[in-house]
Amino acid sequence: MALTRRSSDLLKPLTTVSSSVSFLNRRLFSTDDTTTITVETSVPFTGHNCEPPSRSVDTTPKELMNFFTDMALMRRMEIAADSLYKSKLIRGFCHLYDGQEAVSIGMEAAITKQDCIITAYRDHCLFLGRGGTLLESFSELMGRKAGCSNGKGGSMHFYKKDACFFGGHGIVGAQVPLGCGLAFAQKYRKEDHVTFAMYGDGAANQGQLFEALNMAALWDLPAILVCENNHYGMGTAEWRAAKSPAYYKRGDYVPGLKVDGMDAFAVKQACKFAKEHVLKNGPIILEMDTYRYHGHSMSDPGSTYRTRDEISGVRQERDPIERIRKLILAHDLATEKELKDTEKQIRKEVDDAIAQAKESPMPEEAELFTNVYRKGYGVESFGADRKELRATLP
């Protein structure tokens, strides 16, 4: 069937973890950030109207270990969110990021917290990557006061202003033009910062995206449009929805780069390259070839429009965490047992955060009426039934 024929592309073999070892063959402490390890990306980058960067990425033992723990933490958080949703502690709609962790991790490794990130509703792990805490995440998921949006947003609306994370948008594709606005502001202020506007392969077919691209290119904005191509826009495979699923080429006059989004180092290299590129030349599209293990949202089992073999195949061949695990073991930075222990520790951290989040109270009832307008500068409702409106002018 067509489905299997096409999906076999997803199982590109993970090129053996080949790397040129530039250090002595001995145990290193995981906190070592002076030794340089050079890692080769899984596949070469493919460029559109630009010269792709080198496949060799420099890293340190410390970074490798951090990649592992951070991604394992994200994975664990999403799995815990899954069970919290099923036990009805999380309401609303919930979109999980597991499988795509390398995109967040790799991106964060190449940029600073002054660079902006704006994304759609699959936002939990990006929030974590920006320095958000587990407690804030779980509290927000469960609509508690300690949540990053005071429990008022829920799963789809995570934000973190102090780390320039503009969050969490509910309408497919709507956040990309916003990203151009952010980038314009950065350019106007003559900062050397850039904006990563993230969207999925489904959103890539929205008209707004092309409007945003045109503006970004017209005004040479430092905007990096990151297409997280997980190959399914809700239940529709990319090739059923897009005439050209080569999303990195869809900007036409805007250069693009296709990246293995399951390889944190490829993502890191691409983001570093993109940041330098956009500050000089205006926007670029990064297509991250990635995969979500869960369905589109919690109401989608994720197995009706793709085969189980495909999912388990990607897990076996391309999993971003396994990739790092192999690298760590290959470079003898930790033993298998130590990594397992780390995962156990993470599991405990997550459980503790959940327990703590459950303790957090629901927002005050009055919070229902706050933040509709800025306090004192709009319309406020009064009366027991809140039916009486009064406009307040500054």
Add this chain to the structure above:
Amino acid sequence: MATRLQKLNRLSSIITNQCNPVRRLSSSSDVLPSVDGQVLKQGKSINLYTAINQALHIALDSDPRSYIFGEDVGFGGVFRCTTGLADQFGKHRVFNTPLCEQGIVGFAIGLAAMGNRAIAEIQFADYIFPAFDQIVNEAAKFRYRSGNEFNCGGLTIRAPYGAVGHGALYHSQSPEAFFCHVPGLKVVIPRSPKEAKGLLLASIRDPNPVVFFEPKGLYRLAVEEVPEGDYTLPLSEAEVIREGTDITLVGWGAQLTTMEQACVDAEKARKSFDIKRQKEGISCELIDLKTLLPWDKETVEASVRKTGRLLISHEAPVTGGFGAEISASIVERCFLRLEAPVSRVCGLDTPFPHVFEPFYMPTKNKILDAIKETVNF
């Protein structure tokens, strides 16, 4: 195949509330004539999404120029409304679109302008706003601005609307009032499976563009006997679904279920100021508006002339909601007959909340309080 269906069923059962089906607010049991004049037999008890599915099936079957498309529609849609249609009628008539609401509606307008019945699905009413421009500026005004040379009358846009208990900001909204401000459109909202089937078929066949909002909370919850054949219910005709003498309640869609419960409770309540009739309770007349634009003012007016009181209830925020329009029109027509101010029990003027949905909603008790307040004014 069977397992696939089971999985799909699971998917939609999680989206809608998985509760035991209940019979509420059933349509009147009058025998309906089918479109070819034959008397229809009462069919099986089915839920609302199956009734929609039947209507779509008939629409495709009875008119070879009809097409159904939208996001994930080819697989049955997230709410199972289009299950099996692609298999039976082919992928050239029932198909998935990319995720692009503005494109879907624009495409549908063009398809309809060529004399076809374009039935477009917007996956959630909350996602209809990218298509707002196409609906308001292109679809609604096509006939007028071309001096009747062109039209897109074959266009029907289906979109699930309303609260489901845990939908939060972007899966719960009721945007009907936005569209009721646009001459050239029709806006239809059914309350039950039988109504949904008849009204949807009428909407599809109506020679004007129709926005058809389906109460997604009732997709599985509402179950009633639905005639099996092809029948339509008239648009722009309201229905008195419960007769009464003290107050008129007007609503549409899922909110009628809540209003009906309030009516039942009001009947037990006492009219405190009227000593003679204290034991009788408050007698409420409940009207299902069905079509919001153009709406049936006469039925509402006649009822308010009888009862002298009016209450309107909808899930959308109270300010600028369609209740405001009904209120203004009835005050214009029945000013001297009104014995109390028109009451509106609606959603609050806030975005649709995440955890505070129960506070936001126009619940039974809020309606009951308003009924008492209005009757005892």
